[in-house]
Structures are given as C-alpha cells and as structure tokens.
Amino acid sequence: MLQLDHLTHAQGDFRLTADWSANPGDRIAVIGPSGAGKSTLLAVIAGFLAPTGGAVRWKGHDLGPVAPGQRPVTILFQDQNLFPHLTVAQNLGLGLRPDLRLSPAEQARVEEALARVGLAGLGQRKPAQLSGGQAGRAALARALLRARPVLLLDEPFAALGPALRAEMLALVREVADQTGALVLMVTHDPEDARALGGETVFVGDGRANPPVETGTLLANPPQALQDYLGRK
Amino acid sequence: MALGLALALLALVLALVLAVAWRGTGLALGPADWAAVRFSLVQAGLSALVSTVLAIPVARALARRRFPGRGALITLMGAPFLLPAVVAVLGLLAIFGRSGLLNRGLEALGLPTVSIYGLHGVVLAHVFLNLPLAVRMILQGWLAIPSERLRLAGSLGFGPSEVFRHLEAPMLREVLPGALVVIMVVCLTSFAVVLTLGGGPAATTIELAIYQAVRFDFDLGRAAGLAGVQLAIGGVAALAAWGLYRPTGFGAGLDRRLEVAAPAGWRLWGDGLVLGAVTLFLTLPLLAVLLRGLPGLAELPAQVLPAALRSVLVALVSTVIATALALTLALESARRPRGLIEAAVTLPLATSGLVLGTGLFLLVQPLATPMVLALPVTVLVNTALSLPYLYRVLLPETRALQADYGRLAESLSLSGWSRLRWLVLPRLARPLGFGAGLAAALSMGDLGVIALFAGEGQATLPLVVGQLAGAYRMEAAAAAALLLVTLSFALFWAFDAGGRRAAA
Known part of the structure; x- marks a missing residue:
C-alpha cells in the first residue's frame, strides 16, 4: 500500500499537501490546473523532491531515505524517457541492469517486452528513428521489464494526437494488468481520466485531494474542479 | 570524491602560493624589480588595447560580409590559441627580425632598418597571438545583435552610421571590457614572448625577472617576492576577467543570414583591405616558419627528437589527469553548485607557470634537487593551468546532461x-x-615552468626551440618549431576528432 502520510512539500510560496493512500492495482488519474503541483506530487513519490513534512510510505516503510532508483517505482516523464545515444534495446536493458551486462535470458526478456508493445525487431534502432508513439511504447516496455509495483506517468503522452493517446492508455492498462501495478497518471484532460478507468485525484489550492471514483467526481465536481473544467 | 579532489587541488595550489608568500613577504624589492612590475603592466595594457582596437574593424568586416573562405578565416582565428608562443615568435622574427623580410625590403629601398626587440616587439607578438581571440569575442557580440533589431533598423532606413550609433556601439560597450581584461591577463603571464623579444633593464616583465632570479642569480627569496607581486596582480586581473569573460564557442551560429544589406562603395573596399591585411599578418609569419623549417627537418639537431618525445608524454599525461579532474568537478558542480569547486578551478588562473614553479621549487628544494623532478613538476603545473579552460568547456555540457537526463x-x-x-x-x-x-595543445606548447627546472637532457620541445633561437641557429629552430606546431595541432586534432567520432 502506498501511503501519503500528512505529506507536505513547500518551496517558497508554493505548497502542496496530501494525506491519503492507494492500493496495488488502483488506477488513479491526477488532474488539476497547471502549476498546482501535479508533477510535484509525482516527483516527491519518485524521490526527486524531499517532503518538507510527513512521509511517503510503502507497505508501512518510510521511503524518505530510499534513492529514486531503489524505490518500488517506475516513472515516465513528459519527455526524455529514452537515452538518445543508446539503442532501444539498450534503453530497455537499463531497466534490468544499469551496467548493461545482460545474460542471454535477460536479452530474451528485452525482446519479449519489445514484442509485447508492438516494437518487435526495432531493438537496434536509436530513439531518434522512432515515432512519438513508438518512443512511448518503448518507455512502457521498460516499465514492463522493471515491473515495479507503482507506475507514475507524468503526462508522457501529452505530445501525441488523440488516437495515439487512446492507444497508449490502452497499453498502460495492459501493462498495469500484467504487473499488477498501482498507476498514478498526470493528465489535464478529463477524458484521459475516464479512459484510464478508476479513480481521480484533483490537485488544486495547494492540496492533492484523496482519490474519488472518476465517474462520480466528474458527474458532481466540487467548485474548484468546476472552475478548472470551465463548466457551469 | 569530487569534493576531495577539489580540496586536494586547492590545497596543492594554495601550498605553492603560501610557499611563495612565506618566502616572499617582507622582502624589499629593488628598483629593477619595480621596473619589471611597471613594464609588465604597460606591455599587457598596450597589448590588450592594440589587439582589441584592431579587432573591431576585422570583426565588423567578418560580421557583415559573406565571401568564399570566410569560414576558413574564422577557423584560422581560433588557431593562435593553440599555437605555441615560441613558434609565433619565431615566425615574427622571420618577418620583422634583424634579417627578416621587412628589414630586407627597407634595406633594398635604402631606408634605415627597425629592431623587433623591446616593448614594441613584445606588443607586436602579443597582438599577433591575441588579435584573433579579440576578433572572435567581438564577432560573437556582433552576431548576438537580435535580427529583429536589425530588421527594424532596415525598415527605418538606417545608414551605416546610424546602425553603428544605435546598435553596434552599445554592443561594443558591453563586449570590449571583457576582451580587454581577458587579453591583459594572458599577456601579464606571458613568458616565451618576453624571454625572446624582451629582456634587458628596459623590457623585463615580472615573469622574466622570476626566471632570472631563479635561474641565473639563484636568489629564491627575490623570486618569491616577485612571484608574490605577480600573484596579487594576476589575482585581481583574473577575478575581473572571470566576471567579464563570455566563452566564445568555436563556430556555432556564425553563418546567420544577413538581415541588412552590407554597405557598398568605399566601405566594401575598406572591409576587403582590413581582411586582406589581417590574413597576411596572421599567415605570413607561419608561412615563414614553414618555409624556413622544411629544409631543416631532414637534419634536426640531436636533442630535438628526444625533447619532442618528452613533450608529447608530458602533454598526454597532464591531459589525461586534467580531463579526468575537470570532468569529475564539472559533474559534481552540475549536480549541486559548490563554492569550493569554483574556487579550486579559478585559483590557477590567478597564478602563472612561473609562480607555481617557484612555489614548487621552494617546496622541493629542501628535499631533493629540483632538476630531478623537472618533468613531473611540468605535468603538475600544466594540469593546473589547463584545468580552468577544460572546466569551463565541460560545465555547460554537464549542466545540460543533468537537466535532461539526471532524473x-x-x-x-x-x-x-x-x-x-x-x-x-x-x-x-x-x-x-x-x-x-585544448589541454594537450596548451601543454605541448607551453614554455614556462620547464625553463625553471630543466637540467641536462630534460628539455621539452618548446624549450629546445627557444634555446636554438637563442643561439641564432634559426634554420634548426624553425625546423624544430615546425615539428612542435605540427605535434600540437595533431594532438588537438586527434582528441577533437576522437571525441566527434565517439559521439557520432
């Protein structure tokens, strides 16, 4: 269980608090106005920013002293998810072993992950030779290999068109099903939140609210969310 | 680990500086010493002023004209930074020296000959070495004028004089102080040029006086006193330069489309004349070294090849150490800016090869004969002196790396x-x-600390070139210089091309 225990991150005028928990297998969309702290929330969970109060706990253990790479977390950023100088297969291999000394069995797993996301045979390409959608697939394939119990998505598909984005979301659901991971996905589109299926966290006014079932939330949004969505 | 390295580096340089200060303070410097201080400042100031003023029309011509060979000319402007100073001096001697091209021309016309030795010769050589640097810095300023501004000027019908008044003059006011101070720092610590073209009571710099105090009088106290003065002046100037210096890059964005039609008429001829003159000024001396040196290559004096081998070894070892050190420090600094690291890589700029050399001499002397350690000491000093440049090259890159891929x-x-x-x-x-x-070429061509320490059979190639020239064996000196410049550029090229290939 991922527990945000009276979590606070403050920096200058900016302040974000969160106090809720989520379970393996949950799929949670994180929406809210830009600058509200959606990415900050993910960065604190991933370990790039330290809490200024409270703690992030996993199965009861405080993750504070744990380095980002050692946390039970895989994160996909908005961009730069692949190293451009390494091949796609090497980029995936890093998810298994940072020194890239892969055994034949591990190499087979890389190929298998590539095939799983529809990139079979493209392992020797450089990221620049992939389309935006293919790059997203490659990053998801690495998440599949790492199989960490928490998958954080910081708008990695924001630059894609609607059709490709829907395709990626389907793939995210597939990966989450296979790994049983808890998914936290930042988006600014309520349709993405619906497509993910599950719950939604609304971030606004310095607070990441506890997750609510997405359909319920969108059918009867609180005032701040109404303002963000621009509905009467 | 990076902090430990920075600390060790800082401790090393500080130990040398303290050794100098400890022996040097309280020593009364004589009138000759103060004359050296005055001459140092005068020649550095004049060199900086002349280089910068001459660079303005050259940079303007390069900024507003497009012609075949422009790219090559700009590349040529980057070369003197890598050119060993002794080679430049030798080339200038071939043109302006006693039996050089200029004086033979004057003789043929029945006119009195001129001498290259003394203040004007030192300034001439420094202009030769630093004019290109000034041109590159100012050209960068020219190309940084936003194109929207130039388009606006065009739409308002500005002529060349209005463009100068409203766009170019403000830019120059920003760029020129930096260029002046940077060149002044370089000239303050220049040694090879002054060793050859200066000398005597009227034209001795602090660096040269330190050298003479150690080498001829063996008066370490006086050397330390002079080194202390050099350190104080160099420290102030280096701090000023560090604040004003903008890295000029090598060639990026130098081909922007022209937004305003370049003025025709006499200004076109003027620009042509300026570019022609500067090309001649920069290439003729090198051509002279080439022509004079080629025949001598077949029968190089016996000491040349071993010296070349020593130089290459010294350059390679100090390059490896300096690169590893600079990379470690730049990576750490990109992750978290640290005052300690900045201090460690800036301090060497305030010193000079001879100041560090004097410090090492003072430290080593009670334990061993300094001459035994000539080559390790040279490696050490070259490492320290090339570190600031390397660090500055790497820092923006490590910062970008951290920003893009750190997380x-x-x-x-x-x-x-x-x-x-x-x-x-x-x-x-x-x-x-x-x-x-860069580090390899700088280290290969440097003539500084080795002049203090070298004993029998320890001379590096620049020192041998200097010795041959000093003995008026000009053909042999030119041949050795040719070898030196070839090796310097070859080392630079090998590392640079290696990096490009690995990146591709």
Missing part, C-alpha cells in the same frame, strides 16, 4: 561506473575530446 538516470539507478560508461562518456564525448585537445 531518468537516477530513476534507473544508473550510477558510478555504469553512469560513466552508458551516459556521461557517450553524451559528453564531443566536449571531452575538444577540451582534452
């Missing part, structure tokens, strides 16, 4: 050797190659 690497636990192997080296191969090339 991704952390999220994948990419650290230590794996991070170096799979992220840092491949991403930074290009700047690493370029920086290492």
Whole structure:
C-alpha cells in the first residue's frame, strides 16, 4: 500500500499537501490546473523532491531515505524517457541492469517486452528513428521489464494526437494488468481520466485531494474542479 | 570524491602560493624589480588595447560580409590559441627580425632598418597571438545583435552610421571590457614572448625577472617576492576577467543570414583591405616558419627528437589527469553548485607557470634537487593551468546532461561506473575530446615552468626551440618549431576528432 502520510512539500510560496493512500492495482488519474503541483506530487513519490513534512510510505516503510532508483517505482516523464545515444534495446536493458551486462535470458526478456508493445525487431534502432508513439511504447516496455509495483506517468503522452493517446492508455492498462501495478497518471484532460478507468485525484489550492471514483467526481465536481473544467 | 579532489587541488595550489608568500613577504624589492612590475603592466595594457582596437574593424568586416573562405578565416582565428608562443615568435622574427623580410625590403629601398626587440616587439607578438581571440569575442557580440533589431533598423532606413550609433556601439560597450581584461591577463603571464623579444633593464616583465632570479642569480627569496607581486596582480586581473569573460564557442551560429544589406562603395573596399591585411599578418609569419623549417627537418639537431618525445608524454599525461579532474568537478558542480569547486578551478588562473614553479621549487628544494623532478613538476603545473579552460568547456555540457537526463538516470539507478560508461562518456564525448585537445595543445606548447627546472637532457620541445633561437641557429629552430606546431595541432586534432567520432 502506498501511503501519503500528512505529506507536505513547500518551496517558497508554493505548497502542496496530501494525506491519503492507494492500493496495488488502483488506477488513479491526477488532474488539476497547471502549476498546482501535479508533477510535484509525482516527483516527491519518485524521490526527486524531499517532503518538507510527513512521509511517503510503502507497505508501512518510510521511503524518505530510499534513492529514486531503489524505490518500488517506475516513472515516465513528459519527455526524455529514452537515452538518445543508446539503442532501444539498450534503453530497455537499463531497466534490468544499469551496467548493461545482460545474460542471454535477460536479452530474451528485452525482446519479449519489445514484442509485447508492438516494437518487435526495432531493438537496434536509436530513439531518434522512432515515432512519438513508438518512443512511448518503448518507455512502457521498460516499465514492463522493471515491473515495479507503482507506475507514475507524468503526462508522457501529452505530445501525441488523440488516437495515439487512446492507444497508449490502452497499453498502460495492459501493462498495469500484467504487473499488477498501482498507476498514478498526470493528465489535464478529463477524458484521459475516464479512459484510464478508476479513480481521480484533483490537485488544486495547494492540496492533492484523496482519490474519488472518476465517474462520480466528474458527474458532481466540487467548485474548484468546476472552475478548472470551465463548466457551469 | 569530487569534493576531495577539489580540496586536494586547492590545497596543492594554495601550498605553492603560501610557499611563495612565506618566502616572499617582507622582502624589499629593488628598483629593477619595480621596473619589471611597471613594464609588465604597460606591455599587457598596450597589448590588450592594440589587439582589441584592431579587432573591431576585422570583426565588423567578418560580421557583415559573406565571401568564399570566410569560414576558413574564422577557423584560422581560433588557431593562435593553440599555437605555441615560441613558434609565433619565431615566425615574427622571420618577418620583422634583424634579417627578416621587412628589414630586407627597407634595406633594398635604402631606408634605415627597425629592431623587433623591446616593448614594441613584445606588443607586436602579443597582438599577433591575441588579435584573433579579440576578433572572435567581438564577432560573437556582433552576431548576438537580435535580427529583429536589425530588421527594424532596415525598415527605418538606417545608414551605416546610424546602425553603428544605435546598435553596434552599445554592443561594443558591453563586449570590449571583457576582451580587454581577458587579453591583459594572458599577456601579464606571458613568458616565451618576453624571454625572446624582451629582456634587458628596459623590457623585463615580472615573469622574466622570476626566471632570472631563479635561474641565473639563484636568489629564491627575490623570486618569491616577485612571484608574490605577480600573484596579487594576476589575482585581481583574473577575478575581473572571470566576471567579464563570455566563452566564445568555436563556430556555432556564425553563418546567420544577413538581415541588412552590407554597405557598398568605399566601405566594401575598406572591409576587403582590413581582411586582406589581417590574413597576411596572421599567415605570413607561419608561412615563414614553414618555409624556413622544411629544409631543416631532414637534419634536426640531436636533442630535438628526444625533447619532442618528452613533450608529447608530458602533454598526454597532464591531459589525461586534467580531463579526468575537470570532468569529475564539472559533474559534481552540475549536480549541486559548490563554492569550493569554483574556487579550486579559478585559483590557477590567478597564478602563472612561473609562480607555481617557484612555489614548487621552494617546496622541493629542501628535499631533493629540483632538476630531478623537472618533468613531473611540468605535468603538475600544466594540469593546473589547463584545468580552468577544460572546466569551463565541460560545465555547460554537464549542466545540460543533468537537466535532461539526471532524473531518468537516477530513476534507473544508473550510477558510478555504469553512469560513466552508458551516459556521461557517450553524451559528453564531443566536449571531452575538444577540451582534452585544448589541454594537450596548451601543454605541448607551453614554455614556462620547464625553463625553471630543466637540467641536462630534460628539455621539452618548446624549450629546445627557444634555446636554438637563442643561439641564432634559426634554420634548426624553425625546423624544430615546425615539428612542435605540427605535434600540437595533431594532438588537438586527434582528441577533437576522437571525441566527434565517439559521439557520432
């Protein structure tokens, strides 16, 4: 269980608090106005920013002293998810072993992950030779290999068109099903939140609210969310 | 680990500086010493002023004209930074020296000949070495004028004089102080030029006076006193320069489309004349070295080849150390800015080869004969002196690397050797190659500390060139100089091309 225990991150005028928990297998969309702290929330969970109060706990253990790479977390950023100088297969291999000394069995797993996301045979390409959608697939394939119990998505598909984005979301659901991971996905589109299926966290006014079932939330949004969505 | 390295470096340089200060303070410097201080300041100030003023029309011509060979000319402007000073001096001697091209022309016309020795000769050589640097810095300023501003000027019907008044003059006011101070720092610590073209009571710099105090009078106290003065002046100037210096890059964005039609008429001829003159001024001396040196290559004096081998070894070892050190410090600094690291890489700028050399001399002397340690000491000093440049080349790159891939690497636990192997080296191969090339060429061509320490059979190639020239064996000196310049550029090219290839 991922527990945000009276979590606070403050920096200058900016302040974000969160106090809720989520379970393996949950799929949670994180929406809210830009600058509200959606990415900050993910960065604190991933370990790039330290809490200024409270703690992030996993199965009861405080993750504070744990380095980002050692946390039970895989994160996909908005961009730069692949190293451009390494091949796609090497980029995936890093998810298994940072020194890239892969055994034949591990190499087979890389190929298998590539095939799983529809990139079979493209392992020797450089990221620049992939389309935006293919790059997203490659990053998801690495998440599949790492199989960490928490998958954080910081708008990695924001630059894609609607059709490709829907395709990626389907793939995210597939990966989450296979790994049983808890998914936290930042988006600014309520349709993405619906497509993910599950719950939604609304971030606004310095607070990441506890997750609510997405359909319920969108059918009867609180005032701040109404303002963000621009509905009467 | 990076902090430990920075600390060790800082301790080393500080120990040398303190050794100098400890022996040097309280010593009364004589009138000859103060004359050296005055001459140092005068020649450096004049050199900086002349280089910068002459560079303005050259940079303007390069900024507003497009012609075949323009790119080559701009590249040529980058070369003197890598050119060993002794080679430049030799080339200038061939043109302006006693039996040089100029004086033979004057003789043929029945006119009195001129001498290159003394203040004007020192300034001439410094202008030769630094005019290109000034041109590049000012050209950068010209090309940084936003094109919208130029378009606006065009739409308002500005002529060349209005463009100068409203656009170019404000830019020059920003760029020129930096160029002046940077060149002044370079000239303050110049040694090879003054050793050859200066000398005597009227034209001795502090560096030269230190050298003479150690080498001829063996008066270490006086050397330390002079080194202390040099340190104080160099420290003030280096701090000023560090604040004003903008790295000029090598060639990026120098081909912007012209927004305003370049003025025709006499200004076109003027620009042509300026570019022609500067090309001649920069290439003729080198051509002279080439022509004079080629025949001598077949029968190089016996000491040349061993000296070349020593120089290459010294250059390679100090390059490897300096590059590893600069990379470690730049990586750490990109992760978290640290005052300690900045201090450690800036301090060497305030010193000079002879100041560090004097410090080492003072430290080593009670334990061993300094001459025994000539080559290790040269490696050490070259490492320290090339570190600031390398660090400055690498820092923007390590910062970009950290900003772009720092979090991704952390999220994948990419650290230590794996991070170096799979992220840092491949991403930074290009700047690493370029920086290492710079360090290698600087180290290869440097004539400084080795002049203090070298005993029998320890001379490096620049020193041998200087010795041959000093003995008026000009053909042999030119041949050795040719070898030196070839090796310097070859080392630079090898590292730079290696970096490019690894990055590709």
